[in-house]
Amino acid sequence: MPTDSAAKTGKSKGVRGIRRLHSHSQDRPAIMSRYDSDTEAMLPAGARGRLYDLFAQIEKEFEALYAENIALRDQVDILSERVETCSTAEKTPSEAHDATDSGAKPKRSASQISQKIKTTYKASTSKIVSSFRTASSAYSLIQNFRGHRDGVWEVGVSRPGVKIIGTASADHTAKLWCTETGICLLNYLGHQGSVNAIRFNPSSDLVVTTSGDQTAHIWKAQVNLPSHDLIKSHSSGEDDVEGSEKEDMADDLGDQVTELTTLRVPMLELTGHMGVVMSADWMTGGDQVITASWDRLAILHDAETGEQISNLTGHDQELTDVRTHPSQRLVVTSSKDTTFRLWDFRERNMLVSVFQGHTQPVTTAVFAGAEKVVSGSDDRTVKIWDLKNMRSPIATIRSDSAINRLSVSPTQNTIAIPHDNRHIRLYDISGNRIGRLPRNSRQGHTKMVCSVAWDEENPVCNLFSCGFDRQVLGWHINLQPKE
Template sequence: MPTDNINKAASSKTKAILTSRRGREHGSMSTSVNRYDSDTDGQLPYPVRSRLNELFSQIEKEFETIYLENQSLQEKVEALQERLDSYSGVLEKHGGETQDTVDVGPSVKQPKRSSQLSQKIKTTYKASTSKIVSSFRQASPAYSVVREFTGHRDGVWEVSIARTNQSYIGTASADHSARLWDIESGQCTLQYCGHQGSVNAIRFHPSQELVLTASGDGMAHIWRAQINAPSHDTVKLHHSSGEDEIDGSEKEEAVEEQTDSKVTEISTLRTPNRELGGHMGVVIAADWMAGGSQVITASWDRTAILFDTESGDQVSMLSGHDLELTDVRAHSSQKLVVTSSKDTTFRLWDFRDPNMPVSVFQGHTQPVTTARFARQDKVVSGSDDRTVKVWDLKNMRSPIATIRLDSAINRLSVSPNQNIIAIPHDNRHIRLYDINGNRIGRLPRSNRLGHGKMVCSVDWAEENTLCNLFSCSFDRQVLGWHINLQTKE
């Protein structure tokens, strides 16, 4: 339909504009114009470049406005369609009863009997509808937002749960920082500012209080989480956005938040324990290998590199993808790695064999944005082709389940105990499916609930009783959800 076509075009344009920011943050790694560069950094005079930046900003805002308007229209159409389907079902049910109960009698009596049956249908239909509406009002919500984590000054690319202590989460942001948050209080306990570019991924060590971050500056850093200990520097920050990077209504909202918010002391760490270099482009993701003695990084230079964490030396370089990598995930207990790529494939690397065999999965038609392991030797992959596929490592020729959706997929998460797939979308939705591809529900989203821009990443925390799912978005927010997995939508 026309609305869907407009949504698709607007979504693609918006995502291209937003995601291009991951790698343009640092020095020679960037090929785009920076509005804060001096006149000597480029060939164009400063006034010209400033005007171009302003025009590009207006274009980006216009695309985003069109996208949001069409999403709103599409949701209204979906809601009306659902109501129409439910009403049609009730009418069909009572219509069948009418045909079964009508007697063909004398012609003089038929109009009266037909009128009585019609009135009976109306009464029954009204009662059924009232009962359905009443049940909707009385039902307790299956999904709710419990915590909001605000403070980043730019979009948040990834959220990750601490493995050693599931009362903490970590976030990676385009504002060049990573943060640790206490789930109970919702406060930031530590921010890491050691990178010179957008922080694209954050992952926790499986057994120690160490954190791994990947950045647009071409580096991956290992630094100490210091969850229970203060760091060297302490600064006072307001939980609001910087005015130098926003304008219009967003700036007014930020001023209101800054007026009402309390000044909070946040520990700041600037020096990593280990710097991992070697890539020739943006490091888009990094993860700990099983055991935590090695890490694997993925880059826009189309390679992945295996590092030794103690020495920082390269152990192996993985090449073979035809285009930029988008994500990397390591198996929690075995020496297996999956790398996702814009070349429409993801690859399984087996480090258990000295020959390191590689399996290529070719089930998607557009860039694979995410692929991660699920229990029972399965891999779940998501793509810009609007599908999520579940694969069995014992039979990799075709997926065992395919979930078809209405928007591009970002970094998904699979709950370790119940195998529930949480799927974040470009259209601001978060959908839940089981490992067999059966729909469980969709997290609510409105002006007061949910995210205002594309959802970049989600992560499960089943052991946490307060919030068991976390999501982050380019609206600069991180949300903690309580999901009642026993109640289906």
């Protein structure tokens, strides 16, 4: 994740992701690594130079083939997932008649057999095609929020009833967006480094953002939303216009937002860290904020005065994320030391529990319901934990890419998992696979997906994602209600 210096801002985690996407050297033959020195000495200088040139050409060609292979794998994965959703083809009328016939099957001519094969083929093909349509309608890309000039590290959803999302970016800005129109309502320019996280207060118009400048800022998120009539006319006509006209309509909506379009000064600056502040979250009630930093500390602050209430120490390496329980005074902190910790503020003597189970840095850990925690790691696994039994996870989800800041649907108990390999996968709380969001040349992210956030009150866009490709996307996920 980015540091506060100009040279490193916005690149640290991005480089990590890019390297991860391309760091498959173990799968490639090391052509030059074992070149025998005695043999090399026997070759003339000209021949050695020519040999090196040939090796370079071979390596370049191999890289091109490898990239093509990755693209083909993605296509195979997409097709495989779609085929998996197909149920067994229903029996044809002739087959049903045969099944009810208790006597011996009559002999069929070659033409009859050929006709049956054609009928069965058509039925199977129809099932596959219909499943493709179902998949596309189940996961639909609805909105693209454009405006950031560098990678977007996190997307957050405002409190219920407020149709706003927030984004934190390596371009040193945080932005607030209208979820109905996709227009930017407010730019926050108060940080001097990459903005790494954004979280909304659960009961007011306050926002907390963290940055590579070693601070966290609390600022007011009060904005003027466009009028309902203009939003309605914009939404009803957007399917009938071209892309450039849509942008003009968005500009017309944006003209209504004249106040608080740009904010440069926070209401309160939270200090005390000696390193990059990676994340922050509001304690239940919204009167306190807890921050997590690369200095291995988490600090609990008073949200009104900025006073440091408590320092949480114990992690051996940098912290990567912090999350609070929605209704209890519980906090989980994630760290590069391969663990995450549960801090219980309900008792006078704060209790601390250490969760061990990952083999590489834990990138995130979030509460799921009242008694579960879901953690994600660079070790390419997501683990589901029961707070009553912390010795081992109750379920493990294994993937082919590192995990970033995931989100759990509070009512559907569905886990949305963003990956370094540009995929977003969906699982239920028991670890069963539901599906994967569409990703092709026209839809989805083109680089590492950094964060996702559910918004179940939004009937149109109920999942948002952001990535290192500067994109912020709104998805409609058609989840079946759970009994």
